[in-house]
Amino acid sequence: MHYSALQILKQGLTGNKGWKPVWREPKPKSAYDFIIVGGGGHGLATAYYLAEEFKQANIAVLEKGWIGSGNVGRNTTIVRSNYLLPENTPFYEMSLKLWENLEQDFNYNAMMSQRGILNLFHSDGERDAAARRGNAMVLSDADAVLLDREGVRKMCPFLDFDNERFPIKGGLLQPRAGTARHDAVAWGYARGADRCGVDIIQNCEVTGFQIENGVCSGVETTKGNIKANKVGVCVAGSSSRVMALAGMRLPIETHVLQAFVTEGLKPVIPGVVTFGAGHLYISQSDKGGLVFGGDIDKYNSYAQRGNLPVIEHVAEEMMAMMPMLGRARLLRSWGGVMDMSMDGSPFIDKTHIGGLYFNGGWCYGGFKATPASGMCYAHLLATDTPHPNATAFRLDRFRHGIIIDEKGQGAQPNQH
Amino acid sequence: MIINHPLLGPRDSSEFYHLGDATLINRPDPDAADAAEQFYEYVYIRDDPAGEYRELWYHEQGDRSWLVVTRNTLTHEISSVELARDVARRQGK
Ligand SMILES: Cc1cc2nc3c(=O)[nH]c(=O)nc-3n(C[C@H](O)[C@H](O)[C@H](O)COP(=O)(O)OP(=O)(O)OC[C@H]3O[C@@H](n4cnc5c(N)ncnc54)[C@H](O)[C@@H]3O)c2cc1C
Numbered sequence: 001m002h003y004s005a006l007q008i009l010k011q012g013l014t015g016n017k018g019w020k021p022v023w024r025e026p027k028p029k030s031a032y033d034f035i036i037v038g039g040g041g042h043g044l045a046t047a048y049y050l051a052e053e054f055k056q057a058n059i060a061v062l063e064k065g066w067i068g069s070g071n072v073g074r075n076t077t078i079v080r081s082n083y084l085l086p087e088n089t090p091f092y093e094m095s096l097k098l099w100e101n102l103e104q105d106f107n108y109n110a111m112m113s114q115r116g117i118l119n120l121f122h123s124d125g126e127r128d129a130a131a132r133r134g135n136a137m138v139l140s141d142a143d144a145v146l147l148d149r150e151g152v153r154k155m156c157p158f159l160d161f162d163n164e165r166f167p168i169k170g171g172l173l174q175p176r177a178g179t180a181r182h183d184a185v186a187w188g189y190a191r192g193a194d195r196c197g198v199d200i201i202q203n204c205e206v207t208g209f210q211i212e213n214g215v216c217s218g219v220e221t222t223k224g225n226i227k228a229n230k231v232g233v234c235v236a237g238s239s240s241r242v243m244a245l246a247g248m249r250l251p252i253e254t255h256v257l258q259a260f261v262t263e264g265l266k267p268v269i270p271g272v273v274t275f276g277a278g279h280l281y282i283s284q285s286d287k288g289g290l291v292f293g294g295d296i297d298k299y300n301s302y303a304q305r306g307n308l309p310v311i312e313h314v315a316e317e318m319m320a321m322m323p324m325l326g327r328a329r330l331l332r333s334w335g336g337v338m339d340m341s342m343d344g345s346p347f348i349d350k351t352h353i354g355g356l357y358f359n360g361g362w363c364y365g366g367f368k369a370t371p372a373s374g375m376c377y378a379h380l381l382a383t384d385t386p387h388p389n390a391t392a393f394r395l396d397r398f399r400h401g402i403i404i405d406e407k408g409q410g411a412q413p414n415q416h
Numbered sequence: 417m418i419i420n421h422p423l424l425g426p427r428d429s430s431e432f433y434h435l436g437d438a439t440l441i442n443r444p445d446p447d448a449a450d451a452a453e454q455f456y457e458y459v460y461i462r463d464d465p466a467g468e469y470r471e472l473w474y475h476e477q478g479d480r481s482w483l484v485v486t487r488n489t490l491t492h493e494i495s496s497v498e499l500a501r502d503v504a505r506r507q508g509k
Contacts (some may be wrong), residue, residue, distance in 0.1 A: 240464035251460045253436065253488070299417075299434040302466040302489045307417055309430035342460045398460040411459050414434060 021043065022117050022187060023194035028201050031227035032060045034381060035219060037206045037242065038235035039063025041072035041182075041367065042359055044200075045374020046234060046381070048106065051196035053375065054250045054382035059198045060228075061190075062221060064071050064205035068186035071236050072367065074304075074336035078272050078281060080117050080177035081142045084133050087392035087404045088345065089140030094389050095372030098141070102371060108188030111181035111286060116271035117148070118171045120321070126276050130172040137174065145173040155274060155330065158324050166277040166320055179272065179283050179291075185370060209246045214244070215354035232357045232381050237302070237337030239360035246353060250360075251342040251398050253413040255397040256301040256335045257293065257364045258310055262328040264288030272323070280317040290328060296338060296364065298414040306335045316399035338364050341369060344416030345404035347384065348376050349395040357381060358395060361416055419485060420497050424478060431477040437462055438470035438484045442494050466490055472500060 001007065001020055011018050020325045036043045039061045050056045059209050061067075077098055082091040112140040116375060121130050127146075134144035153161060161168055190200055201223070208220035209231065218227035235242045240252050242344045265288050282292035294314040311333060318325055340359030341347070346369065348359050359377045362369060376390035386393075397403055398411075409415040417429040444454035466489055473483045482500035488492065 184417070240462070244463075249461050251461060251462070253462050253464050254466070299429070299487075300436075300464065300469055300471065300489050301492065303492055307492070309428070322495050399456050412436070414436075 003109075012165060022191045023200055026199045026201065027201065028062075028204065028221070028223050028226055031218070033058040033229050034060070034201075035226060035228040035231045036061045037219065037231065038070070038238070039067035039186075039190070039200060039202065040070040040234065040236055041186055041189065041370040042236070042373045043234040044193055044364070044378040045370050046187055046232060046359070047198045047200075048189045048193040048196065048387055049375045049378035051193060051198055054307065054378050056382055057197060059193075060226070061193065061198060061200045062204045062206055062219070062226075063200070063202050066202050066224075067190050067200060068183050070371070071336040071338070072186045073183050074259065074334060075282070075364075075367040076281060076291050077179040077182045077367060078117065078177070078283065079112070080174055080272075081368070082117065082119070082137055082144065082172070082174045083140075083338075083406065084136045085404055086114060086140075088406060089136060089142070090389045091372055091376070092368065093140050093142045094375070095369050098371035098375065099180065099368075100176070102188070106188045106192035109181075109193055110184045110185065110188050111118055112178065113161055113180070113286075114176050114178040115283075116173055116175045117177035117274070118152065118271060119174050119274045119334070120152065120159070120171045120276040122166045122277045123169065127169055128168070128245060131203065134172050143176050145175065147171045147173055156267065156268065158322060159273075160321060160323050166275075177272065179285075182367065189374070192274060206242065207245070211246060211353055211356070214352075215249060216356040220405055228355070230357065230381055231356050232359065232377060234377065235361040236339050236360060236362060236366065239339040239358075241302075243358065245355045246351070246356060249352065252361055253300050253340050254302055255296045255298065255338050255414060256303060256306045257296045257338050258306040258333055258335045259291065259293040260287040260311070260314065260333045261285070261291050261331050262325075263331050265290065265328060268324075275317050275321045277320070278313075278317045280314055282318070282319065282322075288330060290325065296340070296414060302337055304335050304337055321322045340413035340416060341410045342398060342413060343403040343405040344407055344409065346373070346393050347395050348373065348380060348390045348393040350380070350384075351395065417494065418490055419473060419483065419494065421475065421478070421483065422497060422499050423481065424475075427475070427478060429473075431475060432483075433476045435472040435474060438472055438503070440472055440483075441500065441507065441509065444455040468495070
């Protein structure tokens with residue numbers, strides 16, 4: 001069923017009896033051409049573009065829980081393309097362009113809202129870095145505006161302009177950045193894929209790979225063995241665990257990232273604002289809750305919950321940036337596990353095992369990448385060649401010294 | 417999380433800096449024939465287990481000793497804390 005204003009009217013006049021489930025719940029077949037492991041944003045987007053863009057058929061997505069139960073349903077929904085390095089910029093700008101047309105493309109309301117992201121800076125050195133990043137963005141076809149202190153004050157008069165320790169000197173604004181409704185992104189891709197005939201199989205955990213003579217011919221799951229010509233793993237925070245089933249060790253550590261939401265408030269924050277003297281990003285959801293987060297907890301973790309020091313730290317940064325929020329009450333906090341790579345950049349690549357492909361290492365910035373990751377992974381799975389915008393995301397880049405260290409932190413995953 | 421420091425007793429984990437896998441104690445021999453391969457694995461490749469994990473913590477805001485902490489990455493439960501110095505000595509370093 002195509003969703004439209006007319007459809008709402010029609011259904012409204014006929015007692016809303018005609019709505020159908022948004023996707024089927026099929027039993028797994030014994031064999032597929034393509035199996036995507038992981039029904040998060042990236043897995044569902046991959047299946048969707050494989051079918052819709054690359055015209056492939058006989059595709060299944062296997063998800064161990066329910067779709068969207070992983071990071072796609074836990075993130076702070078920031079979408080942006082403000083990258084610096086030439087290996088990253090075309091990929092993330094491609095992603096933002098796909099976001100801009102996503103809802104029309106998959107016929108679902110993902111509440112994509114280009115309300116802008118403002119990265120504050122507090123020193124002359126930070127201003128130089130922001131100017132450099134802004135120039136790199138403009139060169140890669142993205143948009144960037146360098147605001148001075150008065151420009152920031154006009155946009156966000158509520159910031160603490162009297163803070164002596166972290167004076168606000170200006171900000172780098174990307175007007176086309178924004179937020180999207182995270183769950184709806186998963187649901188929209190799932191529905192789009194389902195409409196193209198993709199089988200979305202929930203509660204189906206992959207527990208092993210059938211590998212013989214260096215070739216993967218299928219997967220073992222909690223719903224039985226399933227054959228496949230090509231298996232694309234796309235499990236984000238479970239990357240190390242799942243690839244270990246294929247005997248692989250990765251340049252990845254798994255860490256927990258927390259996020260927070262306050263009770264609903266009247267509109268107070270126009271877009272996404274980030275603090276430059278620490279790590280804090282905050283925006284306001286359409287329901288009114290302030291959605292914010294900071295650093296990862298910095299120790300390896302597979303528990304989808306974090307500890308109190310990060311909460312304290314994030315609250316202190318919030319008070320340094322927006323003292324008006326001191327009385328906002330926290331409604332909920334939660335955590336998700338991140339596939340933190342050794343250089344902070346992702347992988348979209350074949351493995352050394354025939355028929356087995358890997359997509360991961362998204363760290364805590366993979367939501368914005370969802371459309372481009374799906375498109376590029378589908379390209380790789382369908383054609384066996386990398387998409388031109390994803391050629392650098394190789395698994396063997398550390399062996400060859402061609403790392404993509406956006407922050408210049410070195411091989412220390414908890415610092416990216 | 418509370419880390420039970422062998423010399424100082426229970427300390428809050430926020431006093432520490434987390435470096436990573438305790439295998440980092442075993443720096444490869446730079447003169448080995450396959451040193452490049454060994455260093456590639458040492459620097460970049462990890463087991464990253466879900467479960468028991470031995471890791472290096474640095475008591476940055478304390479006595480600045482290095483510790484080897486055995487912790488479960490699924491529950492955050494800490495089962496043993498040793499001075500990294502003792503661990504390294506035991507390994508003949
Ligand atoms: C708190 C938090 C805030 C974040 N904020 C942002 C942000 O503002 N902007 C941004 O761009 N990114 C953000 N991220 C990062 C982003 O959410 C992730 O990088 C991205 O969602 C990862 O891709 P995914 O959607 O495919 O992952 P997931 O949704 O985690 O999908 C992976 C799926 O694989 C499934 N799976 C695992 N093992 C198996 C198995 N053995 N068999 C079958 N299925 C399996 C899991 O159940 C899961 O559903 C944030 C993350 C968190 C946790």
